[in-house]
Amino acid sequence: MDYRMCWLEYRGLPADAAGKLKDWFSSVSILEPGSSVLKDEIRRFSERSIGITPRFYSRPLKKEKYIMVGRLESLPIKLDENLGEEGFMLRTLEWNGSKILLVTGETKKALVYGIFDLMKRIRLGEDIEKMNVLEKPKAKFRMLNHWDNLDGTIERGYAGNSIFFKDNRIIINQRTQDYARLLASIGINGVVINNVNVKKREVYLIDSIYLKRLKKLADIFREYGIKIYLSINFASPVYLGGLDTADPLDERVARWWREKAREIYDYIPDFGGFLVKADSEFNPGPHMFGRTHAEGANMLARALAPFGGVVIWRAFVYNCLQDWRDYKTDRAKAAYDNFKPLDGQFDDNVIIQIKYGPMDFQVREPVNPLFGGMERTNQILELQITQEYTGQQIHLCFLGTLWKEILEFDTFAKGEGSYVKRIVDGTLFDRENNGFAGVSNVGDSVNWTGHDLAQANLYAFGRLAWNPDEEIERIVEEWIKLTFGDDEKVLENVSYMLMKSHRTYEKYTTPFGLGWMVNPGHHYGPNPEGYEYSKWGTYHRANWEAIGVDRTSRGTGYTLQYHSPWKEIYDDINTCPEDLLLFFHRVRYDHRLKSGKTLLQTMYDLHFEGVEEVEEFIKKWEELKDRVPPDIFERVKERLHMQLEHAKEWRDVINTYFYRRTGIPDEKGRKIYP
Ligand code: GCW
Structure with missing residues (x-):
C-alpha cells in the first residue's frame, strides 16, 4: 500500500490485551444482510490487532462469549431505546446463557459508527466486559468540503493531488474506500467532492457525462453512511442548458434545475445536494439578475426538495474589488450585512454556511456575528482544516484548540449560554438542518495530509462535529494513542x-x-x-x-453586529480581549x-x-x-x-x-x- 491508514492502522495490541479479546472476536454474529463493510472492518481489526480471523454468523449463537451486531429491530433481545438515525449502542450483557457484546442502532449506518467506535475503545484500553455506551451525534450535518478540481489540482491543497479527480476524470480505487473508512470512523456523513469555485470543466460535473461515474462513487460512500454533494455554478443553465439567463425567478431557469435534479437523483437516489458559492469572488449568483440570495437559494432548494436534497449556500460574500483608499467599507461587516436582512426568508432545506470569522480563516479572528445574528436560518459553521493561512502543512499548527474556543464562544443571542456549539447543533434556535463543514486537508500524499501530525486536524474536526462538547485534550490523546x-x-x-x-x-x-x-x-x-x-x-x-x-462604534461600526455584552466589550480598548486587539482597534x-x-x-x-x-x-x-x-x-x-x-x-x-x-x-x- 502506498499510503498509511492514519488512526486506522490497527497495530498489534500487547499480548495480554489481545489474549483477553480472542474469545470475544472468534465468533461474530451479524444479523444484517449485505453487511460486508461491517465484516471487513471487524476482520481487519481482529487479524491485525488481535491476531485471529473471526468466524461470522448471521444468527444468534450458543457460545460463552461473542459479539452480536444488528439493528435494534433485528435483535432477538428487545431493547427499548430511541437512537435516531445515527445513534448507536455498545453494551455487554448476558442473554440466553451467553455473554454478548452488542453493537446496535436503528440503521445500517449507525452500525458502521458503532463498529468503528468499538474498535476505538478497545484500542484505547476500555474493558470489553463492561461496555455500556450510547452515542448520538449532536449535529446533523458533518461535512467535508474538498476544494478539488477536475484536473487533479486542489485549491489551497498542501498534501499532493486530488484523490477524487485526475485529468478530468473521476478516480475510483481502493483509496476511495479507505477514505470513506477514515471519514466514517470519525462520524463524517457528507462530502462535497469538488471546489466551490466551479469554473471551466467543473461546471459539467452535473452533466450526464459524469453522473454514471459519480453514481459509483456514491455507492462506495453510501456503504459508510456518507452522502455525496457537489458544488455547482449558479449560471449552469446558461453554460449547460443553453438558456440566455440564470435568473432564479425565470421559470425556464427553475425548470432547468428541476429537470437537472431529477436526472441526478435517477443516478444517485440519496444525493446530498448542492454547495453554492454565489456572488462571491467572481462566481455568478442571483445579484447578477437583481435577485437576492434567498431568491437564488430557494429556487435551487425547490428543485431538490422533492428528493430530500439540501442547498448549502455560502455566506462568504464581500466586495473583492475594494479601493484601499476607501475607509468606510469594512470587509468584516459584509457577511452580516448581506445575510442578516434575509433571516427567515430561506426555505427549510437551505443552509447558510458561514466561515468561523468575518474575514477568511486567519490564525485568529473573532467569531462571525452571524452566529447568534440569524435565528430563523439554518447554519453550518465552516472551518478550514487545510492550513491555507496557518502554515500550509509545513508548519505544525493543530487547529482543534482554536475550534474549541470558537465552539465555546457565548454569543449571548438568547442571553448567557448561547454558545456557538449550541447554534451549530441546532438546539439554541431549535433548528434541524445545522452542522459543520471543514475544508479538507487531504490529498494523495502517503500520509493523506502532507504533515503527518496534520492528521490530528482532520481527526479533531470529525470528533468535534460529532460532539462539540468533547474536551480537546481528550481528542488529542485519542488521536495520539490510535496513531502511535x-x-x-x-x-x-x-x-x-x-x-x-x-x-x-x-x-x-x-x-x-x-x-x-x-x-x-x-x-x-x-x-x-x-x-x-x-x-x-x-x-x-x-x-x-x-x-x-478601528472597527468600533466610532469607526466602521463592526462591533455593533454583536449582542451585548460583546458589543461593549469589543468596543472598548480596555476591555477588548488582547488577542483580538488589532482586529477591533x-x-x-x-x-x-x-x-x-x-x-x-x-x-x-x-x-x-x-x-x-x-x-x-x-x-x-x-x-x-x-x-x-x-x-x-x-x-x-x-x-x-x-x-x-x-x-x-x-x-x-x-x-x-x-x-x-x-x-x-x-x-x-x-x-x-x-
Ligand atoms: O480563503 C479564500 C481562498 C480561496 C477560496 C475562498 C473561498 C475556494 O483564498 O482560495 O476559494 O477563500 O473560501 O471561497
Whole structure:
C-alpha cells in the first residue's frame, strides 16, 4: 500500500490485551444482510490487532462469549431505546446463557459508527466486559468540503493531488474506500467532492457525462453512511442548458434545475445536494439578475426538495474589488450585512454556511456575528482544516484548540449560554438542518495530509462535529494513542506540541488578530504590506505611530453586529480581549497592555518566543526517535526544521517592519534588522 491508514492502522495490541479479546472476536454474529463493510472492518481489526480471523454468523449463537451486531429491530433481545438515525449502542450483557457484546442502532449506518467506535475503545484500553455506551451525534450535518478540481489540482491543497479527480476524470480505487473508512470512523456523513469555485470543466460535473461515474462513487460512500454533494455554478443553465439567463425567478431557469435534479437523483437516489458559492469572488449568483440570495437559494432548494436534497449556500460574500483608499467599507461587516436582512426568508432545506470569522480563516479572528445574528436560518459553521493561512502543512499548527474556543464562544443571542456549539447543533434556535463543514486537508500524499501530525486536524474536526462538547485534550490523546500506540513519552510530547502549536504559530506570525501579512496569491510566508494596497479589503493601515482598523462604534461600526455584552466589550480598548486587539482597534505602538509592556515590545517579544517554541518542538520530537515509525519520524522532523527556518523569517520580517515603522528598538537589544 502506498499510503498509511492514519488512526486506522490497527497495530498489534500487547499480548495480554489481545489474549483477553480472542474469545470475544472468534465468533461474530451479524444479523444484517449485505453487511460486508461491517465484516471487513471487524476482520481487519481482529487479524491485525488481535491476531485471529473471526468466524461470522448471521444468527444468534450458543457460545460463552461473542459479539452480536444488528439493528435494534433485528435483535432477538428487545431493547427499548430511541437512537435516531445515527445513534448507536455498545453494551455487554448476558442473554440466553451467553455473554454478548452488542453493537446496535436503528440503521445500517449507525452500525458502521458503532463498529468503528468499538474498535476505538478497545484500542484505547476500555474493558470489553463492561461496555455500556450510547452515542448520538449532536449535529446533523458533518461535512467535508474538498476544494478539488477536475484536473487533479486542489485549491489551497498542501498534501499532493486530488484523490477524487485526475485529468478530468473521476478516480475510483481502493483509496476511495479507505477514505470513506477514515471519514466514517470519525462520524463524517457528507462530502462535497469538488471546489466551490466551479469554473471551466467543473461546471459539467452535473452533466450526464459524469453522473454514471459519480453514481459509483456514491455507492462506495453510501456503504459508510456518507452522502455525496457537489458544488455547482449558479449560471449552469446558461453554460449547460443553453438558456440566455440564470435568473432564479425565470421559470425556464427553475425548470432547468428541476429537470437537472431529477436526472441526478435517477443516478444517485440519496444525493446530498448542492454547495453554492454565489456572488462571491467572481462566481455568478442571483445579484447578477437583481435577485437576492434567498431568491437564488430557494429556487435551487425547490428543485431538490422533492428528493430530500439540501442547498448549502455560502455566506462568504464581500466586495473583492475594494479601493484601499476607501475607509468606510469594512470587509468584516459584509457577511452580516448581506445575510442578516434575509433571516427567515430561506426555505427549510437551505443552509447558510458561514466561515468561523468575518474575514477568511486567519490564525485568529473573532467569531462571525452571524452566529447568534440569524435565528430563523439554518447554519453550518465552516472551518478550514487545510492550513491555507496557518502554515500550509509545513508548519505544525493543530487547529482543534482554536475550534474549541470558537465552539465555546457565548454569543449571548438568547442571553448567557448561547454558545456557538449550541447554534451549530441546532438546539439554541431549535433548528434541524445545522452542522459543520471543514475544508479538507487531504490529498494523495502517503500520509493523506502532507504533515503527518496534520492528521490530528482532520481527526479533531470529525470528533468535534460529532460532539462539540468533547474536551480537546481528550481528542488529542485519542488521536495520539490510535496513531502511535500506548507509549507514554509519545503521548506526553506529541500532545504538548499539538496543544501549544496554534499559539506558537500565532506568536511568530500575526498576533493580536492582525492577520493578512502574507504573500499575496499563495499566502505562504511573511509580507507585511502584501495585501495593504490591493482590492481585497484586508488592511491593517500601519503608519509610524499606530496600527489596526478601528472597527468600533466610532469607526466602521463592526462591533455593533454583536449582542451585548460583546458589543461593549469589543468596543472598548480596555476591555477588548488582547488577542483580538488589532482586529477591533487602531492602537498606538506605545499603548500599554495589561502586562504593563507596550504593544510594540510585546510584538517583538512574541516573535522571539514563537521561534523559541518551535526549537522546543524539535527537541520534543527528537526525543521520540525509535518510538514512532521511522518514516513518520523523518518526515515530521524535516517539516519541523522547515518550520523553524520559516518561523525565523516571519520573526525577522515582521519585527523589522515594526522597527522601521517606529524607529523604537527592542528593549532587550536582540537582533532586529535595521
Ligand atoms: O480563503 C479564500 C481562498 C480561496 C477560496 C475562498 C473561498 C475556494 O483564498 O482560495 O476559494 O477563500 O473560501 O471561497
